[in-house]
Amino acid sequence: xxxxxxxxxxxxxxxxxxxxxxxxxxxxxxxxxxxxxxxxxxxxxxxxxxxxxxxxxxxxxxxxxxxxxxxxxxxxxxxxxxxxxxxxxxxxxxxxxxxxxxxxxxxxxxxxxxxxxxxxxxxxxxxxxxxxxxxxxxxxxxxxxxxxxxxxxxxxxxxxxxxxxxxxxxxxxxxxxxxxxxxxxxxxxxxxxxxxxxxxxxxxxxxxxxxxxxxxxxxxxxxxxxxxxxxxxxxxxxxxxxxxxxxxxxxxxxxxxxx
Ligand SMILES: NC(=O)c1ccc[n+]([C@@H]2O[C@H](COP(=O)([O-])OP(=O)(O)OC[C@H]3O[C@@H](n4cnc5c(N)ncnc54)[C@H](O)[C@@H]3O)[C@@H](O)[C@H]2O)c1
Numbered sequence: 001x002x003x004x005x006x007x008x009x010x011x012x013x014x015x016x017x018x019x020x021x022x023x024x025x026x027x028x029x030x031x032x033x034x035x036x037x038x039x040x041x042x043x044x045x046x047x048x049x050x051x052x053x054x055x056x057x058x059x060x061x062x063x064x065x066x067x068x069x070x071x072x073x074x075x076x077x078x079x080x081x082x083x084x085x086x087x088x089x090x091x092x093x094x095x096x097x098x099x100x101x102x103x104x105x106x107x108x109x110x111x112x113x114x115x116x117x118x119x120x121x122x123x124x125x126x127x128x129x130x131x132x133x134x135x136x137x138x139x140x141x142x143x144x145x146x147x148x149x150x151x152x153x154x155x156x157x158x159x160x161x162x163x164x165x166x167x168x169x170x171x172x173x174x175x176x177x178x179x180x181x182x183x184x185x186x187x188x189x190x191x192x193x194x195x196x197x198x199x200x201x202x203x204x205x206x207x208x209x210x211x212x213x214x215x216x217x218x219x220x221x222x223x224x225x226x227x228x229x230x231x232x233x234x235x236x237x238x239x240x241x242x243x244x245x246x247x248x249x250x251x252x253x254x255x256x257x258x259x
Contacts, residue, residue: 002216002217002218007216007217007218008216009216010207010214010215010216010217010219011217011218011219012203012206012207012218012219012220012221013218013219013220013221014196014199014200014203014221016220016221017199017203017220017221017225017226018226018230019195019196019198019199019221019225019226019229019230019233020195020196020199021057022057023192023195023196024188024192024193024195024196025056025057025058025061026057026058026060026061026064027061027192028061028187028188028189028192028193029057029058029061029062029109029133029181029188030058030060030061030062030064030065031061031065031188031189032133032181032185032186032187032188032189033058033061033062033065033107033109033131033133033180033181034062034065034066034069035181035185035186036131036133036174036175036180036181036182036183036184036185037105037107037129037131037174037180037184039184039185040157040158040159040160040174040175040180040183040184041129041157041160041172041174043104043105043129045066045069045070045071045105046069046070046071047070047071047072048071048072048104048105049071049072049073049074049102049103049104049105050063050066050071050072050073050074050103050104050105050106050107051073051074051075051076051096051099051100051102051103051105051106051107052066052073052074052075052076052091052107052109053075053076053096053106053107053108053109053110053115053116053139054076054077054108054109054110054111054112054115054134055075055077055079055082055083055085055086055091056082056109056110056111058109058133058134059075059086059109059110060089062107062109062133063075063086063089063091064089067090067091071105072092073091073092074091074092074093074094074099074102074103075087075091075092075093076093076094076095076096076099077093096115096116096120097119097120097123100119100120100121100123100124101123101124101125103124103125103128104125104127104128104129105128105129105130105131106124106128106129106130106131107131107132107133107180108131108132108133108134108139108140109132109133109134109139110134110139111134111135112134112135112139113138113139114138114139114141115134115139115140115141116130116139116140116141117141117144118141118144118145118147118148121144121145121148121165121171122148122165122167124169124171125169126168126169126170127169127170127171127172128169128171128172129160129171129172129173129174130145130171130172130173130174130177131173131174131175131177131180132175132177132178132179132180133179133180133181134179135179136178136179137176137177137178138177139177140173140177142173142176142177145163145171145173146163148163148165148166148167149163149164149165149166149171150164150165150166151164153173156172158184159174159175159176159183159184160172160173160174161173161176194233194236195229195230195233198229198232199221199225199226199229202221202225202228202229203221203225206221206222206225
């Protein structure tokens with residue numbers, strides 16, 4: 001909206017704050033997504049192949065936690081840097097069309113739409129499970145799945161719909177393609193949402209204190225707010241850290257020494 005000149009008021013981008021995406025997206029989504037899948041299906045993840053679509057902050061968390069439970073994890077990406085990161089983190093990386101026949105459980109976390117489509121569904125194994133933990137319910141193309149299925153999907157367990165495919169296989173959709181951690185679990189634990197909510201509250205205070213001074217644009221969360229939230233979180237966890245000495249500050253901000 002800012003780019004198109006239609007934003008009418010200042011926005012502070014809490015979603016991009018480090019105190020949000022480093023923790024809420026990575027560790028919150030990582031844990032609660034797996035929690036939702038397990039609560040809905042009781043699947044044993046050890047030895048299964050999990051396909052994680054998108055290796056952003058949420059994808060990293062989901063992939064890491066799935067590996068910790070003994071799954072073989074395949075990552076699909078469109079960004080070469082993120083794909084390389086996934087490969088060097090030790091995950092298999094390939095196009096979704098190649099991963100489709102290999103996966104037991106598919107999880108989308110891209111924030112994009114139309115990720116798992118008809119050409120992927122028709123290649124999946126009998127019994128494959130599909131869910132989304134990204135945005136809304138548009139990452140898994142359910143109308144395309146329905147078009148390849150016979151009859152209406154049956155709810156075989158709470159939050160699990162069985163689609164009987166024309167090719168004879170069954171595909172299970174968890175949480176109707178909506179955010180699986182909210183549909184089938186309880187979302188993130190409070191001990192990670194505390195930082196996101198604190199950042200929102202302090203960003204609101206920042207807007208009020210700077211009323212009339214901020215332009216109608218998207219503004220980053222001020223660094224002092226991020227540091228304040230992180231320091232309080234550390235304190236709540238009983239963790240203290242070192243402080244920069246005067247000479248270290250001088251060394252790091254100067255050019256006379258070391259370079
Ligand atoms: N479930 C939850 O509770 C929860 C919590 C936080 C964020 N989210 C949502 O999860 C989504 C992802 O958040 P994030 O912080 O990881 O974002 P991000 O931007 O860090 O990562 C998204 C990744 O998806 C990749 N991607 C885009 N299109 C793709 C495609 N067609 N195939 C494969 N990869 C593709 C991008 O290259 C990027 O690396 C967002 O929509 C966010 O709102 C959900």
